Amino acid sequence: MSSTLKLDQQFCFALHSTMLAMNKAYRRLLEPLGLTYSQYLVMLVLWQRDGLTVSEIGEQLFLNSATLTPLLKRLEAQALLVRRRSGEDERQVLISLTDEGRELQAMAKGIPEELGQTLGCGGLHLDELRKELIQLRKRLYDRS
Template identity: 55%
Template sequence: MPAKHLPAQRAAAPHGDALALDEQLCFALYSTMLSLNKVYRGLLRDLDLTYLQYLVMLVLWEQDGVNVSEICARLSLETTTLTPLLKRLEARGLIQRVRSSTDERQVIVSLTAEGRALRGKAKALPSCLGAAMALPPKDIARLRTQLRTLRANLDRNA
């Protein structure tokens, strides 16, 4: 598949050098995500979850009994990344994986009682993260909306 061509002319970077690291949106997003992961690492330690495991649990707390491909789609993950993660969650007793009775190719992921109970322990995480961000809730909501729009635009142009 040929790469999409970008316009030849670009507006000058606001501070001069368009190739300066601090002028790169990608680096601002990347370094922010590193900081966000550091905060999550501390918050998730008590739940004994990694960040990706937490995301899987969020999907299942929203809707239990989801097939693997749906989880992959929700989290923008490949099956090869998700499968080992699901195995670890299953070994911990938080989820169970069962082949679909209607289509053997599909694996349905469901919460165990322990996995459902973990939701109660995780309820405080969003407010703790909000406190770490030190931003008003309306600014966080606006930022989330902007990032979703950015992601959709990038996906459309990838």
């Protein structure tokens, strides 16, 4: 079998399987907050800036409305945010945090550090790695 078809040597499989592992690690951390990792990402975006449209959130997270609409509805059902049509443009839906949603930020404060303890601990160049991943992502989107 050609070496390029070997699983262990495939960069993409490393990416895929490490992401699954990371997702699993987040599940434990986020369970007390009642969030999935994707929901956590949406909350991160909104904690940074509130009142965004669905598309604006999607641009930041690289997700489209087919994924976001149901996800946002679930967060709304948890009373973390409110969805309302924009007055200026009735096509748009504005997403605003509730008090409860804002308060959740305090509970999430410790999460990056907690995960950092698992990831960090020497030998890894996470910041370098992050930059290369972002470069990679850009290439993948540019050429398709």
